[in-house]
Amino acid sequence: MAGPVAFFAVFFAWPVVAIVARGLKADGVWRLGRVVDVISQSGIRHVLWFTTWQALVSTALTLLVALPGAYVFARLDFPGKQVLRAVVTVPFVLPTVVVGTAFLALVGRGGLLDDLWGVRLDTTVWAILLAHVFFNYAVVVRTVGGLWAQLDPRQEEAARMLGASPLRAWRTVTLPALAPAVAAAALMVFLFTFTSFGVVQILGGPAFSTLEVEIYRQTSELFDLSTAAVLTLVQFVAVGAVLAVHAWTVRRRESTLRLVDASVTARRPRGAGQRAVLAGVLATVAVLLLLPLAVLVGRSLEAPDFGYYRALTRTDGGTFLVAPIWAIGNSLEYAVAATAVAVVIGALAAAALARGDAGRIVRGFDALLMLPLGVSAVTVGFGFLVALDKPPLDLRQSWILVPLAQALVGVPFVVRTMLPVLRAVDGRLREAAAVLGASPWRVWREVDLPMVRRALLIAAGFAFAVSLGEFGATVFIARPDQPTLPVAVARLLGRPGDLNYGQAMALSTILMVVCAVALLVLERLRTDRTGEF
Template sequence: MALPVAFFAVFFAWPVAAIVARGLKVDGVWRFGRMVDVVTEPDLRHVLWFTTWQALASTALTLLAALPAAYAFARLEFPGKQVLRAVVTVPFVLPTVVVGTAFLALLGRGGLLDELWGVRLDTTVWAILPAHVFFNYAIVVRTVGGLWAQLDPHQEEAARMLGASAARAWRKVTLPALAPAVAAAALMVFLFTFTSFGVVQILGGPTFSTVEVEIYRQTSEVFDLSTAAVLTLVQFLAVGVILAVHAWTVRRRETALRLVDASVTARRPRGAAQWALLAGVLATVAVLLVLPLAVLVSRSLDAPGFGYYRALAREDGGMFLVAPIHAITNSLQYAVAATAVALAVGGLAAAALARRDAGRVLRGFDALLMLPLGVSAVTVGFGFLIALDEPPLDLRQSWILVPLAQALVGVPFVVRTMLPVLRAVDGRLREAAAVLGASPWRVWREVDLPMVRRALLVAAGFAFAVSLGEFGATVFIARPGNPTLPVAVARLLGRPGDLNYGQAMALSTILMVVCAVALLVLERLRIDRTGEF
C-alpha cells in the first residue's frame, strides 16, 4: 500500500486541500461560517437536490437498460460480438461536451426529433437522463458482464433441477454472486452522473445545474472561490459517506465465487426468449448508442471533400500553437502513460485490499480510492496548478502532469475491476503453493495472475479509455502546444463559426475511431487461439 497511499496523498489530497484552503482561508483566518451560509442558500439547495435526484434516476435507468446487454455479452455467442463490445464502450470515452452536443443535435432545436415530429427536449431533464445512460452504458456492461461471463452456469442449472423456476434460480443463485459487480457499477454510474458537467451544461441550459457545473460557474465566471470551496467540501463529504457505506455493503455480500473459463459459458441463443432479448439489446444499442454517434459522423462530413478533416492540419496561430491534428498523438501518448500509472497504483492497491487479513484501516482505504471520481475535476485541475508549483514538485511545465491527472480517474476503475475477482480466488490455492515452497512472488505469478489476467486487461482498457476522454482536470493543465483531444474539441466548440464546429465533430469522430480500434484489439488479445483467457 505504500505506493498507492503516497500517490493519492501527493496528487489528490494535497491539491484538493490547497484549493479548499485558498477558498476558505482569508487573511490567515478560516471562515467555516461560510459553509452554513452556502448550504442554506435556496438556489444552492436546489442545486444539491437536483444533483442527487438526477444521479439516482440516471443510475436506475442505466442499470435497467444495460443489465440485459451484460447478460447477452456474458452468456450469448453471436456474430460481431467483439465489434459490438467495442462500439458499446466508445461512448464512455467521449468528452462530455461532445455527448451533450450530439444529444442536442438529436433532441434540440433543429434536431432529428424536431424535424420529424416537432418535439424538443433540450433544457429539460428528459434530455439529460438519456445522455447520461448513453455515457455510462458501458460501465454496467463491462463491469457486470465481465464477472457474469466467469460464473459457473451449472450452479443455476442445479437449482432448476431441484425445482426452482428460472426467475427464482437467477434471484437466489446468480444475483447474489453478481451483487458486488452490480453495486460497483451502480456506484461508478452514480458518481459520474453526480459530478456531471458538460452534459448538464449543454442540455440543461440555465434551468438545471449540478454541483460540478455550479463549482465551475463560481470559479470561472463569478470568481467566488469561497462558494466553490464550500461546494467542493459538500460534494467531497457526500461522496465519502456513500463510498463508506458501499464498501461495507460489498464486503458483506462478497463470497468465494466459483469462476470458470468464460469461453465455455457463452452459447448461441436458444429459444424465443433469448432471441428476443438479443434483439432488444441490439435495438437499444442502435437507438441509444449508434444513432448519436452517427449524428457526429454526419456533421463531420457536412463540408464537401472532407473539408473539416483537412482543416485540422492547418495552424491558425490563435487558439492552438500547433495544428489541431497533433492532439491525436498527444492524447495517445498521455493515455499510455496514464494507463501504466493506473495499473501500477491500482493493481498494488487491489492486491493489498484483497487479503483476508486486511485490517479495518486498510479496508477503509478501499472507499478512499473512489474519491477522485466524486470530487470536482475542476477542483483537482486548479489544485494541481496551486499545489504543484514549487520545488521539489514544480510540475506545471512538465508533460507528466497530464497523465498523473488522468491516472487519478483511472485507478478507481482498475481497483473496482480487479478487486472482486481477487477476493474470489480461493485462499487455499495460495496456501498450497506456499506449502510446496513457492515464494510470495511466485504464488502471485502462478496462482493469482492466471485468474485475474482477464480482469487486468479489462482494467487496462478502462484506464486507457478514461484517460483518452478525461476533460475536467486536463483542460486547466494541458499546455497550448500539447492539447489533448477533449481539450481541442472543447476549445473548437467554444469558438463561433461552422468551420470550428465541423472541426470539433471531425476530432470527435477520430477519437471514436481510435477508441474503437484500441478496444477491439484489446478484445482480440485477451483471448488466445484456444479460446482461453
Template sequence: MVLAGPEVTTAKGAAARARPRGRRHTAVRLALMAVPVAFFGVFFGYPVAAIVGRGLRDGGRWQLGRAVETLTDPGVLDVLWFTAWQAAASTVLTLAIALPGAYVFARFDFPGKEILRAVVVVPFVLPTVVVGSAFLALLGRGGMLDDLWGFRLDTTVWAILLAHVFFNYAVVVRTVGGLWCQLDPRQEEAARVLGASRFAAWRRVTLPALAPSVGAAALMVFLFTFTSFGAVQILGGPRYATLEVEIYRQTAQLLDLPTAAVLTLVQFAAVAAVLALHAWSVRRRESALALVDPARTARRPQGPGQWALLAGVLAVVAVLILLPLGVLIERSLAAPGGHGFTFYRALQSAAGSGGTFLVAPLEAVWNSLQYAAAATAIALVIGVLAAAALTRRAGRLLRGFDALLMLPLGTSAVTVGFGFLIALDEPPLDLRSSWLLVPLAQALVGVPFVVRTMLPVLRAVDERLREAAAVLGAPPLRAWREVDLPLVRRALLVAAGFAFAVSLGEFGATVFIARPDTPTLPVAVARFLGRAGALNYGQAMALSTILMLLCAGALLALERFAPRVTGAPADRPGGF
C-alpha cells in the same frame, strides 16, 4: 469437546503458527498500500486541500461563517436536491437498461459481438460537450425529433437522464458482464435440476455472485452522474444545475472561490459517505466463486425468448448508442459545399485553426496517445497494488482504503485542475513545465477503474488455492503468478483498456494543465467549440470522430487478443 495431551499441544502449535502468518499477511498488505497512499496523498489530497484552503482562508483565518451562509442559501439547497435525485434516477435507469445488455454480452455468442462490445464503450470516453451537442441534434430545436414529429426534449430532465444512460451503459456492461461471463453456469443448472425455476435459480445462485459487481457498477454510475457537468450544462439549460456545474460557475464566471470551496467540500463529503456505505455493504456480500473460461459460457441464443432478448438489446444499442455516434460522424463530414473530408484536411495545419492552436490540431492525436499510454501505466501499477492489498479482509487500517481510491471520481475536476496549478509549483514538486503533469491527473481517474475491475475477480479466487500453493512451498510472488495471474489476466487487460479509454477522454482537469503547444483531443475539441463559425464546429466534430475511432480500435483489439482464462478452479472436481 475438551482437548487433552497431544491434542492440546497440536492446537497450541497451530495457533502459534497462525499468529506470525497473520502478522506477515498484514505487513504485506500495508506494504502494498504504501505506494497508492503516497500517490493519492501527493497528487490528490494535497492539491485539493491547497485549493480549498485558498478559498476558505483569508488573512490566515478560516471563513467558517461563509460555509453556513452558503449552505443555508435556498438556491444552493435546490442544487443539492437536484444533484442527488437525478443521480439516483440515472443510476436506476442505467441499471434497468444495461443489465440485460450485460447478460447478452456475457452469455450469448452472435456475429459482430466483439465489435459491438467495443462500440458501447466509446460514449464513455467522449468529451461531454461533444455528446451534449450530439444529443441536441437529436432532441433539441431543429433536431431529428423536432423535424419528424415536432417533439423536443432539450431543457428537460429526460434529456439529461438519457445522456447519462448513453455515457454509463458501458460501465454496467463491462463491470457486471466481465464477471458474469466467467461464472460457471453449471451451478445455476444444478439448482434447476433440483427443482428451482429459471428465475429462482438465477436469484439464489447467480445474483448473489454478481452482487459485488452490480454494486460496484451502481456506485460508479452514481458518482459519474452525481458529478455530472457537461451534459447538464448543455442539455439542462439555465433551469438545471448540479454541484459540479455550480462549482464551475462560482469559480470561472463569478470568481467566488469561498463559495466554490464550500460546495467542493459538500460534494466531497457526500461522495465519501456513499463510498463508505458501499465498502461496508461489499464486505458483507463477498464470497469465493468458481470461474471458468468465458469461451465456455457463451453460446448461440436458444428459443424465441432468448432471441427476443438479443433483438431487444441490439435495438437499444442501435438507438441509444449508435444513433448519436452516427450524428457525430455525419456532422464531421457535413461541409458547407457538401459532404466530404474538408474539416479533416483543415486539421493538418495550424493555419486552418484560425489562430486557435500554435501547432497543427492533428498533433493532438499523438499527444493524447502518449499521455494516455503513460497514464495507463501509472494507473495499472497503482491500481493493481491497491487491489492486491484489498483482496483479503483486513483490519481497521484498511477499511477506508477502498473508498479512498474512489474519491477522485467524485471530486470536482475543476478543483483538481486548479489544485495542480496551485500546489505543484514549488520544489521538490514543481511540475508545471513537466509533461508528466497531464498523465498524473489522468491516472487519478484511471486508478479507480483498475481497482473496481480487478477487485471482484481477485476476491473471487478461492483462497484454498493460494493456501495449497503456500503449503507446497511457493513464495507469495510465485503463488500469485501461478494461481492468481492465470485467472485475472483478462480482467487486467480489461482494466488497462478502461484506463486507457478514460485517459483519452479526460477533460476536466486536463484543460487547466495541458500546455498550449501540446493539446489533447478533448481540449482541442473544447477550443474549437468555443469559437464561432462552421469551420471550427466541423473540425471539433472531426477530432471527436477521430477520438471515437481511436477508442473503438483500442477496445476492439483488446477484445480480440485478450487471453482467455485457463486452469480455472471449476476445471477440477468440486470447483476447487
C-alpha cells in the same frame, strides 16, 4: 498499500486541500462561517437537491437498461460480438461536452427528432437522463459482464433441475453472486452522474445545475473561490457518505463464487427467450448508443470533400499554437502513460484490499480510492496548479502532469474491476503452492495472474479509455502547444463559426475511431489461441 496511499496523498489530497484552503482562508484566518452562509442560500440548496435525485434516477435507469446487455455479452455468442463490445464502450470515453453536443443534435432544436416528429427534449431533465444512460452503459456492461462471464453456469442449471423457474434461478443463484459487481457498477455510475458537468451544462441550460456546474460557474465566471471551495467540501462530504454507506451495506461475497473459463460460458442463443433478449439489446444499442454517434459523424461530413477534416491540419484558425491534428498523438501518449500508472497503482491497491482482513483501515482505504470519481475535476485541476508549483514537485511545466491527473480517474476503475476476481480466488490454491515451495512472487505468477489476467486487461482498457476522454482537470493543465483531444474539442466548440463546430465534430469522430480500434485490439488480446485467459 504504501504505494497507492502515497500516490493519492501527493497527487489528490494535497492539491484538493491547497485549493480549498485558498478559497476559505483570508489573511491567515479561516472563514468557516462562509460554509453556513453558502449552504443557507436557496439556490444552492436547489442545486444540491437536483444533483442528488438526478444521479439516483440516472443510476437506476442505467442498471435497468444495461443489465440485459451485460447478460448478452457474458452468456451469448453471436457474430460481431467483439466489435460490438468495443462500440458499446466508445460513448464512455467521449468528452462530456461532446456527448451533450451529440444529444443536442439529436433531441434539440433543429435536431433529428425535431425534424422528423417535432419532438424536442433539450432544456428538459429527460435529455440529461438519456445522455447519462448513454455515457454510463459500458460501465455496467463491462463491470458486471466481466464477472458474469466467469460464473459457473452449472449452479443455475442445478437450480433449474430442482424445479426453479428461470427467473427464480437467476434471482436466487446468479444475482447474489453478481451483487458485488452490480454494487460496484452502480457506485461508479452514481459518482459520475453526481459530478456531471458537460452534459448538464449543454442539455440542461440555465434551468438545471449540478454541483460540478455550479463550481465551474463560481470559479470561472464569478471568480468566487470561497463559494466554490464550500461547494467542493459539500461534494466531498456527500461522496464520502455514499462510499461509507456502500462499504457498510455491501457484504463481501466474492469468496463464495466459483469462477470458470469465460470462453466456455458463452453459447449461441437458444430458444425464443434468449433470442428476444439479444434482439432487445441490439435494438437498445442501435437507438440509444449508435444513433447519437451516427448524428455526430454525419455532422463532421457535412462539408464537401472532407473539408472539416482537412482543416484540422492547418494552424490558421487561431485556436491553437499547433494544428488540431496534433492533439491525436498527444492524447495517445498521455493515455498510454496514464494507463501504466493507473494499472500499477490500481493493481497494488486491489491486491492489498483482496488480502486484507476487512478492518477499518482497509475499508477506509477502499473508500479513499473512489474519491477522485466524486470530487470536482475542476478543483483537482486548479489544485495541481496551486500545489505542484514548488521544488521538489514543481511539475507545472512537465508533460507528466497530465497523465498523473488522468491516472487519478483510472485507478478506481482498475480497482473495482480486479477486486471481485482477486477476492474470488480460492486461498487454498495459494496455500498449496506455498506448501510445495513456491515463493510469494511465484504464487502470484502461477496462481493469481492466470485467473485475473482477463480482469487486468479489462481494467487496462478502462483506464486507457478514461484517460482519452478526461477533460475536467486536463483543461487547466494541458499546455497550449500540446492539447489533448477533449481539450481541443472543447476549445473548438467554444468558438463561433461553422468551421470550428465542424472541426470539433471531426475531432470527436477521430476520438471515437481511435477508441474503437484500441478497444477492439484489447478484445482480440483478451484470449490466446487456446481460448484460455
